[in-house]
Amino acid sequence: QVQLQESGPGLVKPSETLSLTCAVSGASVSGYYWSWLRQPAGKGLEWLGRLFSSGTTNSNPSLKSRVVMSVDPSKNLFFLNVTSVTVADTAVYFCARSRGYFDYWGRGLLVTVSS
């Protein structure tokens, strides 16, 4: 059974960098695409970007290059950085396995941007 678990700070100050980790178990990160998504409270889902185990990435242009993703296959982890955050970046952040569609998801992590 594939399981994903997000971790990271739940509170980030405006203008700082949001940094999250996704730990994958039950499968190797190698050979798959992995994505980050988010959902503001009471709103819909937004795809932030995806990365392949080789390190190749695709990001959503709506975030204007603030998204940086990376992977550590040796630890079965992948990472998200969102730079220069504002209150608009407050959301539940999900990591997911990406086959175009998303078949396995983490439980989500609420990140609040506030001073």
Next chain:
Amino acid sequence: DIQMTQSPSSLSASVGDRVTITCRASQGISNSLAWYQQKPGKVPQLLVYAASRLEGGVPSRFSGSGSGTEYTLTINSLQPEDFAHYYCQQYYQNPYTFGQGTKLDIK
């Protein structure tokens, strides 16, 4: 970006009803369409991918259809556990985009 428009945005129905949710893409997406169910405070669950393929473990009362720019999710014989939000998502082109969601609640 490909815009995904879901309708209706909300829907009230009764247990046992058959309901249909529609998703329209701003351009053709060649059946690269998925449907998700999300209950309050929970993680989205994949129901259908490739427009009509049911994910393993999903009850057969759920079905997807469509082509080109228009796709539908049908739920036959609604069960109490089906009252939730539903989202469509296109994966034909980056950036992947979602519909705004349909809230299905009990009449």
